[in-house]
Amino acid sequence: MGSKVQRRGTIIIIVVLFAGLGAIGYYLQQKKQAYIASPFETIPRDAGLIIEAINMPDFFEEVGSESDIVAEMNQVPALNGFTSSVRFIDSLLHTREIRSVAGANPVLISFHLVGKEKLVPFFAIAAPPEVKERHIRELLSGSGNLSYTVREYEKERILEISSSGKDIPSLYLSVIRGVIIISRSRILVEAGIRQSGEQESITSLPGFSRISSAAGKNDNKIYIIFDNLHRIAGLLTGGSDLGFAGDIPALASCAELDIYLKKDAVTMSGYIQPVDSSDIFSKFITSVPSDFDAYTVIPSNAALFETMTGPCSPGNRQPGLSEITGYLADIIRPQLDNEVTRVYLDIQGQETDNNRIIIFRLKGRNSTERSFRNEFEHNNSEKSSILSYKPDDQSEYTIYKLADDALASALCGSFGTNWGGSYATFYSNYLVTGKSYETITKFIYDNILNRTLANDITYRSFESSMPSRFSYYMFCIPSRITSMLGGEVKPAIITGLEKNITSLRKIQAVGYQFVPSNNMIYNTLSLSFKPDVKEETTGQWESLLDTVVYSKPLFFKNHNTGRKEIFVQDLNNNAYLINSAGRILWKQRLNEKIKGNPVIVDYYRNGKLQILFSTENWLHLLDRNGNYVERYPVKLRSAATNGMSVFDYDNNRDYRIFICGTDRVVYAYDKTGNIVKGWNLYKTTGEVKSEVEFFRVSGKDFLVLNDEQNMYILDRKGNVRVSLKEQVQRAPGSQLRLTTGSTPALVLSSVDGSLNFVSFDGNVEKVKIGDFSARHIFEYFDIDADGLGEYIFIDKGTIYCYDNDRSKLFSSKLDSERITGPFGLVFSSNDKKIGFVDTEHGLIHLIDSRGKSVSGFPLRGSTSFSVGMLSGSNNFNLITGGKDSFIYNYEIVR
Template sequence: MIRKVLFWTVAAILTGILVYAFFELRRGNIQKVDIIQAVPTDAAILVITHDLTGFIREEMSRNKIWQELGDMNKIGEFQKTLNVLDSLILDDKEIAALYKGKDVSFSIHKSGRNGFDYILYYQMENKGNDKQILSFIQDKLPDGSTLSNRRYNEIRVYDADFPGKKKGFSFTFSHGLFLLSRSSILLEEAIRQIETNHGVADEPGFREVARTAGRNVEGNIFLDYKTIPGIVSGLFNDRYSGWVEDFVHFANWSEMDVNIRPDAVLLNGFTYSGTGMEDFLSIILKHQPQRLDIEAVIPENMVGFFALGLDDFPKFKRDYVEHLEIHGSGRTYLRELKTLNEKYKIDVDKIFLPLMDRQVALVLTDVRNFDWDENAYVVCNTKSRSLAEEKLLEFLGIIAEKEGVALSSLIVSRPVNNDVNYTFYQIPVPFLPGKLFGKMFSGINSKYCAFYENYMIFGNSIPALSKYIHANQLGNSLSSDLDFAQFSEYLASRSNLYFYLNIPASGKLLERFLKKDLFEKYEEQKDQFSKFQAFAYQITSENDMAYNNIILKYSPDMRDEAQTVWESRLENPVLTKPRLVTNHYTGEKEIFVQDEGNNIYLLNNSGRILWKQKIDGLIMGDVYQVDYYKNGKLQLMFNTREQLHVMDRNGNYIERYPVTLRSPATNGMALFDYEKNRNYRIAVAGEDRGIYLYDKSGSLVKGWNITKTEGRVKMALKHFRVGTMDYIVFADHFTTYILNRRGESRVKASKHFPVAKNANIVLESNTTGIKPRLALTDSLGRVHFIYFDGTVETVDLGIFGGGHYFEYSDLDGSGRREYIFVDGGELKVFSHDGSRKISRSFKSDITSAPVIYQFSYGNKKIGLVSGERSELYLVNNDGSLYKGFPLLGSTPFSIGVINKTTSKFNLIVGSDENFLYNYSVQ
C-alpha cells in the first residue's frame, strides 16, 4: 500500500514538472517550419539573402550597377524602400539583433495577367519576436495609417493601409515565420501552403539544385522554368509573349549563387532538367561543351547573338524533333519540313547537318534603323568550306530543276568593298536555317548565303551579306575587341549555349520585342542603360546537370566609344560628304547627301528618307542654307558643274531655279552675306577663267570688275573681314588673289609661288603678338604667310608631295596654332616653333582634306578619311586615335549634335555599300 502511494506521488510530481516545463518552454520557443515549406508552389523566383541589412549596406552601396539603377524610376523607388528599411532596422537595436546574419527570403509570383508580386519571409528565433516585430511596425507606420487584424485559417493577419492611394501591405506570424506581402491574397496562399504536405522542397528538380547552393555568397536565387515564363511573357508584346511562354519546356529548376562586384553582378549555379526529351536542356546535356570561336567572325558592332555549341548536329536534330513531338508544339514546323523534303525528294537534314562543325549562331548587327531581316544573320561553322559549297550547289541544282529555272540564276558573283569577289547564293527555300537548326532560328528568312573562310553565313540580301563580310575584312570582330575580351574573362571558355546582348546598342531590338509602355519607360532611362556594357547567359553541360553563368557588366566608358545609332540605305553608294542642315520648323538637324546616281536626299535625324530627287550632276563644294525670302524659312543652295540650285526643304525648286551658269564651274560656290542682311552674293569660278558673282536670284551682280584669272580656280573663294575691311581671297596654280567687294585687287603679295594643288587659305587674325595674315602652302609644302600690307613670310617644315593637304589650327587651346599636314598616308603636326608634335602613318592614303572638330575648349580632333580602305579616323590632339576608331565609311564626314534632347555628338558618314551611317561619339 505504501509503495503504491509512493509510486503515484512520485508520478504526480514528475508529471507536474513535465507539464510545467512544457508550458514554460512554449512561452519562449515556437514550433518552427522551414521557410521553403511556406513558399507557394507557383513561385517563379525564390531569393534567399543570408544577411539582408549587411547586403544592402555593404554590397549594394559599393556596386556601381545598383547605384546607376537608382536613377531609374521604379527601381529607384524600390531602392529607397530597402534603404529606409535598413535605416529603420539599424535604429532599433532589438530588431537589428533579430535580423543580423539571418536569412531573409523573397518569393516572386505572377499576379493578374501581366503583373507580379512578392512575399517576404523571416524565420523567428522565439515567440517573443512576433511582439517585437509587431511593435516595431506599429511604431514606424506613417501618420494617418491604419493597422487592422483579422483571422484567416485560425491565423491572425494584419493589414496596414496607408493614407491616400499608396498601396499598403499585409503580414502575419505563423509557425515561427514572419510573412509580409503587398498582396493579401498571396499572403493567404502562403498560410495555406504551410498546412499542406507537398511544397516546393518536395519537387525533385528543386531538391537537386538546392544541394548545389553555395552558403558563403551574398545570396541564392532559385528559378522555376515552369512558372517564370508566365511572368516574363508579360514584358513582351503580343507577337512574342507566346514565344516566351514556350520556355516552360526549357528546363526544370535552377539555382544561382549571387556574387556582387563593384562593376558587375555575377550569377553562377546549376540547372536541372529531366532525363527524357521533355526539356530542351536535356538535349543540350547530351553534347560536350564546345569552344565557341565563332566570335572571330561576329562584327564588333553587333547588338547580340545566340550560339549553340554541339558535337553532333544530326543527333541534336533527332532529339529536338522528339522534344517537339512530345509537347505537340511543333506541328507547323514539322509539317513544313516534311513538305520541303517530299516536294524535292530530298532530306535537307542529311544534306547539311553532317557538314556543321561544333557551332551555329544567330547574330544581330546594328538594327537601329531598317528592318530585322537586313541585320539578322545565321552563321554556321563548317567542317569543310569546299564540301559545304558542293552540297549547297547540289541542293540548289535539285530545286532549280524542279522549279524550271537555271542554276546560274541563283548564283551571283560580286566584289565586296571593290576588292575580292565573293559568291552569293540565292536560297529559294524560305527560312532554311530554322528548318535546319530549330525554331529558335525560324525568325530569319535568310534569302541568300555566302562563305567567309570556313563559315557559311545566311542573310536576307546581298548588300546585308556584303556589309557583314566587309566588317570581317576590316578585322572588326568581337575577338579583336578589348572591351569584349575583358568581359569574357567572367565566362567559361567552353559552353553549349551562349546568349550575349550589347545593352547600349539594343534599343531597336528591345522596341521590337517589348510592350510599348515598357519600351517607353526604357527610352526615358536610356542614358542610364547606356552605361551597362553587356548581359550574357552561358550554359555548359556538366554530368547530368547544366552549369550556368549570368553576367551583367557596368562600364560607363562605353558611352565614350563611337557606336552606330542607325544605318540608312540609299539607292546607290554615297558620293558626297553628308551635310547637317537645320529644320526651320523644329530646330532639329537633318542630313542632306548625294549618291553616285546623282540622287540627292534629305533624311531626318532618325535616318528616315524624307525625299529623294535626281539632279544634273555632282555637287561641287559645300551646301548652304539660305533664308531666301527673309521669313525664317530656309532653303538649300549648291552648284553642279552646269547649274546653281536652290530648293526648299521639301525638295522643290524656288522660282527661276535651277539657273544655268555663265560658264561651267571649276569650283564649289562661295556664299557671302557681307552685312548679315540676307542679301546674298554667290561666287563661282568658270572654266573660261572668269570669276562670276551672282545675286540670290541667279542674276550677275553689276559693278563686279574682276578680269579673268591666269589659271583655272579650283578652290572655293573665301570672304574675310579684318577690322573694317572686307577681303575676298582665292588662288589659281600660281597667283593668290586678294580682292575687295567690287572684285578689284586690294592687296598684292610681294612674292609669287606655285600654289599647292589642294591649297587651303586660312586667316589668322587673333593671335597675340602676330598681325593678321593669310596662311597657305606651295607645291612643296612650304607655308607662306601673306600679310595685308603685301609682305610674304615663309616657313619651311620639310618637303611634302604636290597633293598634300594643309590646315592651320590651335589644337590644344594654347593660343598658338599648329601646322597640320596630310601627305599620302602620313599625318604630321608641327608646333608654332617648328618642332614636330605628331607623326602618324596610316595603311593607305588619306583621300580628302583633314577637318578639325572642336568638342570643347582645348579639345580639338582631326578627322581623316581613307576612301581606299573605307575607314574613318579621329585623331586626338596628342596623336592617338580616339576610342572606337577607325570606323567604317568612305566619304568625308560631319560631326554635330543632331538631336536637341541630348548633348551627344553624332558622326554622319556615307559608304560605298549604299549605306549612310550615324555613329554616336561622346
C-alpha cells in the first residue's frame, strides 16, 4: 500500500507542476524557438540507457499496453526499481496538463544505478525559453498541498518539492539554461547540474554523433552506452564484473535503436559504432551476410539458437584434443558452408548442458560422411564407437561416439566451446554434434516428424519481422531458457521468472540480428507478444502433414510386424499411413475427400489387411503400401450422399458395403465393387445423410437408415422388414443405438428433442425428458458401467446426462456450442467415458460418469479423434489433428 501511496503522491506533484507550466505556455503565446541548451548536455555520464521520446506521452501509452508483463517483472526484487519507474512514467503521462508541455518537445529519460541495486530514471526536458524557475515556484506556492524548499548547488537552484501526504517521497527539480531536469534522486539532479557545466557531454563519446545522425528523425529511440550498461546488467548477475555483464564494455562504444511499437510486437533497429579494433563488434565490420537455412532442421522445441555466417574461425589445437579428432576436423573443415548454429533444446528430464547441439552446414554431405567414417574406422579408439539409432523397424541412423568433445571448438573456435559434444551425426546437409546420445536422437526424431522451426507457426510468423540476410542471428523463447540461466544470473532472478512463467510465456519470442553496413553494424531487435497463452502439447509425438487433418484417424494393423499404424486424410485429399513412431510411411493423393470412416478388411482372406473407404463418386481399397487392390478404385453407381457402412454378417470376410446415392437408392456392393446379387435397390423418399446401421436381434438381421423425414428398417435383401406405425424423424445430431434390457429397441432423438423408442414390431414411443433445440447432439451410452444405458444430450453449450430411468444424473456447462464427436468411449468393461471436440477452441475433452473432466484433459486438438492401443504398452493412445497441420498422438494413462 505504501508504494502505491508514494507513487500517487509523486504523480500529484508532477501533475500540478506540469499544469502550471502548461498554463504559462498558453498565456505567453510562445512560438517554436531554438532551445537554449540541448537536454543531452545535462545527462549524467554514467547513464547506461537513454530513451529519447519524440512524443513522450504517446510513447509510454503504447508501452503501457504490455503493463501486465511489467507488473510481473516487478515481482523480481532486483528489477523492482526499473519496473516501478516504467509504471511511474506510464501513469504520470496520462494527463492533459503534462501533454500540453511534454508532448510538444522531445524528452530524454536516462537510467542510472544509484547505490548497489536501485535503478532510477532521470528526466531532461527542453522547455520553452519563457518558462523560468520563478514560474514553477509561484505555481507551487499557490497549490495548497505542495511545498518546496530551495537550496543552491554549484550556483544553481534545486527545488525539493514535498507533498502534505504521508510517506510520499520528495521530487527534485532544477531549471538549467532552458532544460528542466527532474528525478527522485537528489544525487542525480546534482550530477545533472555538474554535467551541464562540462565541456564534454555524453554526445562526445566516440561514435555517438555518427549513430545519432543515422537515427530516424521522427522515431522514438534508445541509446546504449556499453561502458555504463555493464553496471545495470550487474543487477542480473550480482555484480558489474560478473558473468556476461563484465563482457559488455568490450562490445563497442555506443548504439542507437529506433523503436517501433505495435499491438503485439516491439521492433528496434539502428546502428552500433565500433571505434577500436579491440571492440568485439569491430570484428564483424568485414563479415559477409548470408541467408539462413538451419531453421529447416532445428527442432521446434528449440529454446534458443545462435547462428554465425561466413567462414568459421578454427580454434588452436587444444591440449586435450585427441589425434583422431584433429584428423576428423581436418576432413570437415574444407566442407563447411559458411553457416554454424548452436542450439539449446528444451528437453525435459535430462541435464541442462546435455540439451546443447551445434549444427554445421556442409557443401556436400555424402562424400564428407564417407571420408569422415573411413577416417573414424581407421583410427578408432577405445573411447570412440559407431552407434545405431532405429526410431522404427524401417529406418536406421548412424551416430558417432567421439573420443572427446573438442570437434566443435576445433571447427569454429570459441563459438563451439562448451556447446559441442562427444556425439555426432550427419543429417540432411548438416553435421550435428551434441553432448548426449539422447539429444542427438531427439534431433533426428523431430526431423523425421517434420517438427522443425520451418513448420512452426510461431517462428514463421516471427521471422517475417526480421531481415532475411545477416551475419549473426539469435532467437529465443524466454519462458524456455530459464533452466539454462543458472550460473549466468542471480538465483533470485531465475526464481522470479519461474514463479511468473505464465506471464513470461506471453513474450512468444525474442530475436536479434546484425549485419555490417556503412562501416558500422546495423542491428535489429524484435519481440513478439501474445496475451493468450496456449499450453504446449504433451503428446508422445506430433507429425506434420501437408495441411490439417480431415478424416477420423484409423488404427491399422501392420500384418508384417503386428504393430499399429495410423491412416488419415488431410484437407488436400492426401492420404497418409503413419507408423507408431510418427513417421510418414507413404502419402497417396486421392481424387476426392473421404466420406464417413475408413475400415480395415481382409480382401484375400489371408491375414493381409487393406483399407476400404468411399468418397463421393468412388469406392477405394488400398493395401498397406498405398497401392490400389485389384480393380479399385471402383466408380459408384450414383454419387454418395452418406459415408459407407461395411458389414461382415457371418465373420467370414464376405463383406457387404452400403452406400446411398443422390438418386435416393440404397446400394449394396460386394468386396469387388459389384452390386450384391439379389439385393433389392430400395429407394427412399429423401436423401440419406447418415450411415446405414446393422443390428441383430433375436436371430434376425435389421438394416436401418433415415432420411430427413422417415426411418426405414430393411432385411438383408433390401426389402422392408419392419413397417413403423408412425413417422420417426431423426435429428441430424442424433446417434442411433440399441437399448439394453429384456426387450431391445432402437433409440434416437427427433428434431424436437424428444426420445424415440422404436420396437421391432413397428411400435414407436416418444418421450420428452428435456427442452432441446433442433441442433442438439444425442448419445445413448452406458457411461456408469452398470449394464444400462444413459441418455446424453449436448445442447447450447451444456451436456446433460439422464439415467436409464430418465432421472437427471448431472449437467455440466461447456465452454463452447461448437461440439463434435466421437462421444461414447469404452476403455474396459467398467471404464467408460464421454469424449468430444470443442472445435471453437481446438480442445478435446473427456468426462466421466459424474460429468467431471478426466485428469490430463482437455488436450489440444480440433478434429475427430480415435482411441486405441498404438504401442505395446497397456495405455491407450488418442490420435487427433490440430489447426496447425500436425497430427497428434497422446497417451492416456489410466
